[in-house]
Each structure stands twice: as structure tokens, then as C-alpha cells.
């Protein structure tokens with residue numbers, strides 16, 4: 387029968403078409419934001435079941451409370467200067483085409499105080515911009531930096547795969563939260579750190595005229611400005 391002869395041919399073509407297709411539907415690509423800012427570990431562990439391919443890393447003790455504060459502060463400053471921000475938690479489904487992407491973290495280490503600040507990025511082309519962040523942050527953060535991309539988590543951060551960033555994608559480890567001296571330095575500066583990141587991104591993108599945040603004076607300030615509750619996510 388004619389059909390019996392014709393169908394296997396179609397079946398073979400269909401087989402090859404299916405074999406060539408990706409195993410999973412590609413995630414949608416979101417465009418139109420200048421910057422992506424993700425708060426490390428934010429939203430976990432609740433988000434983990436929806437992202438089984440992500441390692442459900444909950445971060446160092448206290449880190450999940452801090453990263454959203456820095457991310458929200460950076461987002462607020464950037465938006466108030468006309469720079470659009472996709473403000474994201476740790477896990478998100480789409481891919482983003484942006485100019486710059488920043489993933490905010492604090493390091494944890496055993497033994498305590500064996501780590502410092504560091505920067506990770508997926509491409510050698512992002513190195514110059516990373517150096518500019520280290521020059522800026524290093525003026526204030528006096529506990530030093532580990533070499534760029536010193537850990538697998540920095541070199542191969544899971545969210546790089548969902549990020550196309552023409553001016554660079556960066557994991558910013560802002561210091562070691564498990565080191566009492568670094569923690570004490572960082573704790574009252576979380577919003578200031580966000581403003582410093584916003585300033586750096588404004589310079590990197592040459593957009594928005596984001597001002598340098600004022601150097602904090604702690605003479606008359608409480609030792610700890612962490613709010614009692616984490617502010618709601620700004621999106």
C-alpha cells in the first residue's frame with residue numbers, strides 16, 4: 387500500500403527533527419533592563435523545589451538576611467537615577483539580556499577569617515570591570531580580596547547561564563560574614579554597600595550620574611543598623 391511505504395519515510399524525518407530539538411524548551415529571554423541584581427540565596431529554600439537543577443545552597447549563617455538589603459539599596463539608588471533594574475531572588479526562570487548583572491553574596495569560611503571579599507565572572511572580557519570594582523571597594527574594605535574566580539562557585543555560577551550581559555556579569559562576595567571583624571565592619575554598611583555598587587554600575591554603564599555615596603561616619607550612629615525585619619522585595 388502506498389501509505390505503508392510513505393509513512394516510514396515521514397517517520398524517519400520526524401525522528402531526526404525531534405532528535406535535533408533541545409531536550410528542554412528554551413527559557414524566555416527578557417530584554418529591556420539595564421541591570422540585573424540578584425540577592426544571593428534569597429527566596430530559598432522555598433524556591434528550591436521549582437529549580438531542581440540548582441544546588442539549594444542556603445549560604446552562610448545570616449547571609450540570606452543581608453543580601454536582599456544590599457540588593458534593595460542598590461536597586462533603589464539605580465532606579466532613582468533612571469537605570470532600570472530587574473531585581474531578582476536567587477532562583478529565577480527566564481534568561482535576561484542586560485548590560486550588567488550582579489549577584490550579591492557574602493562568603494562563609496572554616497576556619498573563620500580565612501576568607502575575604504572576592505569577585506567572580508564568566509568571561510575574561512569581564513576582568514577589567516571586575517578590577518574597577520575591587521579598586522573602588524578596596525578603598526574602604528580593608529580585609530583584602532581573594533583572587534578573582536578562586537572558587538568554582540565564582541567561576542561557574544549557576545545563573546551565568548541565564549544571563550547575557552554586554553558589560554559583564556559578576557558575583558560580588560562583599561566579605562566574610564563568618565569572620566567577626568569583617569562582620570562587624572559590614573553590618574552597619576549594608577545599605578551603603580548597595581549605594582556603592584549602584585555608583586560603580588552607573589560608571590560602568592556610563593548612565594544615570596549616580597553619585598558616590600558619602601563615606602559613613604559611625605561616631606554618632608548605632609553600632610548596627612540592620613532592620614528588625616528584612617524589607618519586602620522590590621521588583
Ligand SMILES: [Zn+2]
Nearest residue numbers: 426445491492
Ligand atoms: Zn552566598
